[in-house]
Amino acid sequence: MACEGGMRRGILLILCVALGFPALCGGEKPGGPKEVLARCAAAGLRDGNAYRMLEELTSRAPSRLSGSPGADTALRVARELLLRAGADSVWMEPVLVPHWVRGSVERALVTPFLDRRAPFSIAVCALGGSVATPPRGVTAEVAEVHSFDELRALGDRAKGRIIFFNRPMDPALLSTFEAYGRAVDQRSRGAVEAARAGAVGVLVRSMTLARDNVPHTGALSYVDSVRKIPAAAVGIQDAEKLSALVRRDPRTRVTLTLDCRTRPDVPSANVIGEIRGSERPREIILVGGHLDCWDKGTGAHDDASGCIQAIEVLHLFRQLGIVPRRTIRAVMFMNEENGSRGGHAYASAPLRDEEKHIAAIESDRGGFAPRGFTVQADSATLAWFLRWKPLFEDVAAGRIIAGSGGVDVSPIVAKGAIGVGLDVADYRYFDFHHSANDVAAGVNPRELEMGAVVTAFLCYLLSEEWPPL
């Protein structure tokens, strides 16, 4: 909400000339796009700035779920990082966000019926948005299903049970996002469907392709007309163990205990910083990620990486002394994970009426090796992007294909901006996603940085070469 920082262009211009980059100052054309890209890559890779920022954000604000104290800290850290990167101005725009709290208890105790083994715990975590169980938990027999059809086929046998959704992400699919998309209905709609069938609780196999036992959280949805029942994710090793047990011993019982709860909405913000365009300041090239994250791990890939890359884009423009003709704006959206309120608030904020968004680039697929961009636009626009393909191929990021920009930018894309998603080698993404695995040590500094570099270069092309200029 506060507007900070000042115009540094004068000083920068002097610095540029002094440092021997006169061609890149003011409105002058630099040597050419290839040279800009090469200098951008060298500058970004040389000093490790992006990774240092990632470490700072994820250590000062490790837990950034919407409405949490950590999310408030993250607003301040993001503001500081934007100022340090050299933004002309940094401000916040208000967003009212949901406030779900995990609480301190999340436990699932398995009690076999046939063999009188002692009860044992399995690795679980509450799904985001879940209601709590009673303090002593919900105890019921387990019914395993792999789809909503299977659930419905249970009929009365679902009643009073804990439904265990255990359909894995399909490893045979090359796109891990596609595999996720085809499995995640169990997590997002499982509680509603199970409640409709008369169940008292839900366990969901974690959405991951890793082989460890770390549970992966993520949002569920309730609907007002259906009773809200508690739901938790299970680590996949334990999901397989439970599955084998239930097949042998169908009267196995689970006691699920969660004390999470939803509190009233709280005020929060999107954090925004920009370098104003020298010729068309009201034409915006937006680059962003989401500042909030799930409360397991530190959200390093999801999506501190996207935020840091957006900030690093501004930093790279400053470092190279490029004054863009259009405005380059970094946006850290709040509340992507459980409400997407930041993206909607941004698109409908009063300031937007005075601006024209040329493009909105989102990085929310992890800080992995960049390989290109997905472009959400008409075919003529995609064709224009494809003219740039050879430039990006030089840095192994020439995969330019039709595809979504992303969740946070979709409201502004709906208002006419070109949507762009940073495409990365996503093989490992769901090893980290929404889990305790997602920490800075899992991000490679060079992969993170090159994502910022190719994004900065795309911003440069959109600012300097996009028609009509």
Place this chain on the structure above:
Amino acid sequence: MACEGGMRRGILLILCVALGFPALCGGEKPGGPKEVLARCAAAGLRDGNAYRMLEELTSRAPSRLSGSPGADTALRVARELLLRAGADSVWMEPVLVPHWVRGSVERALVTPFLDRRAPFSIAVCALGGSVATPPRGVTAEVAEVHSFDELRALGDRAKGRIIFFNRPMDPALLSTFEAYGRAVDQRSRGAVEAARAGAVGVLVRSMTLARDNVPHTGALSYVDSVRKIPAAAVGIQDAEKLSALVRRDPRTRVTLTLDCRTRPDVPSANVIGEIRGSERPREIILVGGHLDCWDKGTGAHDDASGCIQAIEVLHLFRQLGIVPRRTIRAVMFMNEENGSRGGHAYASAPLRDEEKHIAAIESDRGGFAPRGFTVQADSATLAWFLRWKPLFEDVAAGRIIAGSGGVDVSPIVAKGAIGVGLDVADYRYFDFHHSANDVAAGVNPRELEMGAVVTAFLCYLLSEEWPPL
């Protein structure tokens, strides 16, 4: 040397028909390349076979330096894996290899001169091929240099010193292989140049872009006319510590103690398995990696990954019921790391006179996300490969550029084969390379597998579509 396995084509043909893949049996054309690639990816990603093989090789034969007992074990494991993958025949071809042994002592003790701090150890490991020090070590003052020019400029000040080569790999270069190539002269030729200058020992900053303190080994070369002095790699955190100390306190001394030694050459082998071509069995599509590795870590990326991918290529052909028109041959070369004798022995083996090698594909850049191929051939051949680019782009591996095939295949490429190197996202390679970090846990199963999938598909194209057929 032994020829094993038998023709399984008959059984396979029956199985194929029974399983409803008649179009892929015998010499018939399958539905088309796109379908083959899609089925290949699905089959490979579904069952995790490549990673299981990687775990087996790196656990049964974790230490595979040429001439070692572990390398002998690796020959047997590779043979078993080839047979299990469904090779028609598996054999070994003899290679006489060098036998360097690390010994049990590698230590560097730093003794400051000015401040009377206690001596302290730094993380070092002997460079491959180094001579030993005397049992009580070599003690000398340290002279830090960053190039051979700086070394020569030392003049008499190099005499009796331990030369400390401390030029980092340049992080500003996008290609980590290029950064390596520009720094590795310090490791490979440092001992010779230092001895010429009168030095008594060498320390070399590890060849890595990681920020840890793990020393990275690798081969050095001696020349007969110059005294052989001992040489070790230093972890980069300790390299920076030593550098700061020596700048403050130039009379700092180091005691370097190594008991490594070179023993007489020993007989070893390349391990070879193939699926014979149905129409042109003497025309070979070779795919390979190297079976030997440095004795730190388990050589998971370098180059168990390449070996396993070669074996997995055969497995994928079998799994999909594709009987190739030309022979697909997997070769596990011995002794890439410190002699390249396997590659030379392969190219000059008597059997080669009866064969024609169409192409030789090498995977030796780590088991990372594949992004395409480097092609070592004339421009007409490269143009032919580029016709296949859109197919590979569908699986994000469309980066087909001119470049080297690799060290092991270069002798057969010199005899006329097209050289092909599997190109991967190499950002993280030198975090692992030649160090204790290089273990199976650092390889992602899906990235490894997709390297095998795109390689298998290229073999398919070369077997089925390459002119003149």
